[in-house]
Amino acid sequence: MSLVNLHQVHKYYGDNHVLKGIDLDIKAGEVVSIIGKSGSGKSTLLRCINGLEQYQEGGITVDGKEVTTEDIQVRRLALSVGMIFQNFNLFPHMTVGENVMLAPTIVLKKSKAEAETTARAMLEKVGLADKFDSFPEKLSGGQQQRVAIARALAMSPKVLLCDEITSALDPELVGEVLKVLEQLAKEGITLVLVTHEMNFARDVGSRVVFMHQGKVWEQGDSKTLLSNPQTDELKQFIGAVL
Amino acid sequence: MIEFSNYDILRNLMFATQWTILLSLAAFIGGTTVALTLTAMRLTRNPAMQRIVRVYVELFQGTPLLMQMFLCFFGLSMLGYEISAWGAAILSLTLFTSAFLVEIWRGCIDTLPKGQWEASRCLGLSFLQTLRHIILPQAIRVATAPTVGFSVQVIKGTALASVIGFVELTKVGTMLNNATFEPFKIFTLVALIYFMLCYPLSLYSKHLEKKFNVSR
Structure with a gap:
């Protein structure tokens, strides 16, 4: 049974079409890494899942309940979705x-x-x-x-969303945070991370979702996908970050 | 003609100073209360509420305090509401003070990172819980220094109440001058008293500012 489900989600900032029909299904216990260039919509996607951003079309459910930005809904959502930010907050x-x-x-x-x-x-x-x-x-x-x-x-929380949580850290401090995440993953918590840590995505993550131009461009088992990307865009991206 | 000794002059001015202090306090308390309400209205994401606050601020910041006082005093009595000079002075100073405080406080609240609101929201806190536990405790620390600093403006603003006949420091100064024809002496003393009221507040505000900056 899926814990987080996105169905044809579209999001616009004014005229800017940021998410162009996202379909994504995350099961309990999965560790999903969302990767992609900046501006590809990764963070926006994450922020739609916990109701921080409004989406215009499609549907998102968490644990079977629909996600909206209405205050009361967001608060109910907060009981099942935890969020970690880049700047700690x-x-x-x-x-x-x-x-x-x-x-x-x-x-x-x-x-x-x-x-x-x-x-x-x-x-x-x-x-x-x-x-x-x-x-x-x-x-x-x-x-x-x-x-x-x-x-x-x-x-x-039933699922923990992590929005580039190591990006604001000095390089020598990244390890200690990732170690905690790895421990959590072992305990079976569901994690959805927007991340630039490819090694972490490959070694700890169960699935990698590559976003490009507001779409899920390619996704699959983390080890397979990162060692054997199918699309040129992902090949280029992996070439650029590794 | 009655003779005024220096002692008489000083005694009268000191007596009038009480009214200046009282009027300042009343205006400051009134202004703070109204500004709190307006700040709450502004923080709700209701566009109509926000527009009301914006118009209010523009109106009372964009017109001279003296005109506001005239309108409160003469305007209200023409509309059939009897209002004393004391009442009109408090009312107009409250409106004036709140219009500035609400802007000062908005600045303070805006300096808090948006992430504080988002983190609270993601933890399931309601709007009011976020205000009470997260935003206000931090905003109050930032706001104290400029708020104390602004109270100096309120004290100086009370001088205008003399024009509508409220007997406070400036008014008594004018009256003493009419009786003694010693404007230089009288008004120097009046200015000095204002300075003695305002300067400690300015100092205190600076002190608070420094304290805040250090602990950051």
């Missing part, structure tokens, strides 16, 4: 612990004690148990991104 006026505990307490109405237990467990999982009382600005980029992952995990 941690709340700078709160400690790491408060960042992770906020949504469980005020959205899921968990008790403080219960939320704290979850938060500590999630921070442990991303290897930052000792940073519970630190403020985000005291952490490195890689640590901040791992806190963001813990924050999303605390809502126990």
Whole structure:
């Protein structure tokens, strides 16, 4: 049964046709990497899945429920979709612990004690148990991104969307974030990543989706697709990034 | 003719200063309250609400405070609403203050990255929850310095209330001048009192600004 389903999704920014009929089906437990040149619509696609962007035609469902940008819908959606951003978007006026505990307490109405237990467990999982009382600005980029992952995990999402989450990091910090993702993938969480990390896409991902000019140009099993691309565009892209 | 000693002059001015302070406080509190409401209206993504706020701001920023005061005082009484000079002064200063504060605060809220809203949304927070837990705590830190700085404008603005007959510092200064014919002395003293009210606020605002910049 599909967890995320996109059917003929079209998205326009004014006259600019960004997504041109996207069909995509993601099953629970899959790790899907969306690759492609900048401007190919990867991030927009991801942002449509969690209701941050409106789409004009077609349909998107997550866990059987339709996705719209209406506030109430987005909030229900937030219970099943977690999102990690390129720029972390941690709340700078709160400690790491408060960042992770906020949504469980005020959205899921968990008790403080219960939320704290979850938060500590999630921070442990991303290897930052000792940073519970630190403020985000005291952490490195890689640590901040791992806190963001813990924050999303605390809502126990069914699928985690990652929007170029290593692109803002110094090269030496990329590894620690990818390691966390790899661990999550092993545990069977569904991941959809927009990424430039080809090695990660090949080694950890189960499927690669190549986007070009607002369309799903080519997709398939990650190892097969990356070692044996069919279209010229993907060959060119792989040639350019590797 | 009554003789005014320096002591009399100072005593009268000090007494009038109380009214200037009181009027400033009332205008500032009124203005803050209205500006909060307007800010909330602006933050809802409702176009009609946003237009109302925009027109309000343009109107009260784009006309002289003195005209607003005249209209509140004379205009309202011509329409049949009796309003005291005190009431008209508070009303017009409230309108004036709120129109500027709402713009100052908008700037502060806009400096927060859009990602803060998006992250909140993705975590399932409602609009009001986002405001309360994420946006306001950060915006208030940014807004305090310019808001305190603007209160100086409010204090100086109260001087105009003298024109509609409200007895505050400037009005008493004028009256004393009429009685003593010592404009230089009187108005120097009046200006000095205004300065003593405003300067600490300016200093405090600068201090807040510095404090904020360091902790960033």
